Amino acid sequence: MRSPRTGEPALRHVCWAYDDQGAFAAEAERHLLDGLAAGERVWYVTARPDDASTTRLLRLPAFADAVARGAAEVVPLSSAYASGALVTASAQIAAYDDATAAALAAGHRGLRVVADATELVRTPAQLDAFARYEHRIDRWMLTRPFRAMCAYDRTQLGPAVAELACLHPAANITEPQFRLFxxxxxxxxxxxxxxxxxxxxxxxxxxxxxxxxxxxxxxxxxxxxxxxxxxxxxxxxxxxxxxxxxxxxxxxxxxxxxxxxxxxxxxxxxxxxxxx
CATH class of the missing domain: 3.30.750.24 (STAS domain)
Structure with missing residues (x-):
């Protein structure tokens, strides 16, 4: 399947399932650099802020320059999703609303996030809570200058990824064939x-x-x-x-x-x- 172009205006909320960390890192870089080119503040949210993919991202001149001027940031997963292991939709949307408002106040056109949320959907309770949040924030995004690419490691989550992909307007996988957004x-x-x-x-x-x-x-x-x-x-x-x-x-x-x-x-x- 052809990968969706995450820079297109219609694709505000993309589910990105990956089997290879390097391929995901390349897609995350492109998505974040698209955001910087559009005048947005960008966040790379990861549970592994010291891994090779993050190091590679920080070595990109455009991203490193954006970090220095406050337009880009690598954010630990535990900081971006402060409600803990079981995400609460209302609390998380409020947190992203505050972050978007801060980006606008600093002169940016909005906030764009790439978040590897694999660690937040490991248990059935986590999966159910996060899937409910995915639809709630998809609705919120319609009225705020916020974009997100939600990434999930398919080698660790297996078929559960389909339960999340179907609640996004766009995804890079065909299963489960339908989308509700x-x-x-x-x-x-x-x-x-x-x-x-x-x-x-x-x-x-x-x-x-x-x-x-x-x-x-x-x-x-x-x-x-x-x-x-x-x-x-x-x-x-x-x-x-x-x-x-x-x-x-x-x-x-x-x-x-x-x-x-x-x-x-x-x-x-x-x-x-x-x-x-």
């Missing part, structure tokens, strides 16, 4: 892209629960124009999710067949709006 204010509660099939239907349920979408006026609006395939079991899961929240899930799609499928399944808590 925050929609811009006034557009909807979430966007859904990719393919929802029988293989990932259980993860889709989990992703919905972790996103914890809150209805407005009895509706949960999902933008699904970039959804290429939708299995009937995913529609049933969405119907159940909406009913638990006493809401109707409004699925906006360009596929008229989805409306017919909803009718055939008699799903009373899903409404399809077909458009371009």
């Amino acid at each position: 925050a929609a811009p204010p006034g557009v909807g509660h979430a966007g859904v892209a990719g393919a929802l099939d029988s293989d990932n239907r259980h993860l889709f349920r989990t992703a919905l629960d972790r996103a914890d979408l809150q209805p407005d006026d009895g509706e949960l609006v999902l933008q699904a124009t970039d959804l290429s395939f939708l299995d009937h079991r995913a529609l049933v899961a969405l119907d159940e999710y909406a009913r638990r929240r006493a809401a109707v899930a409004v699925l906006r799609t360009s596929r008229s067949a989805v409306a017919r499928l909803v009718s055939l399944l008699s799903l009373s808590s899903v409404r399809v709006e077909v458009g371009p």
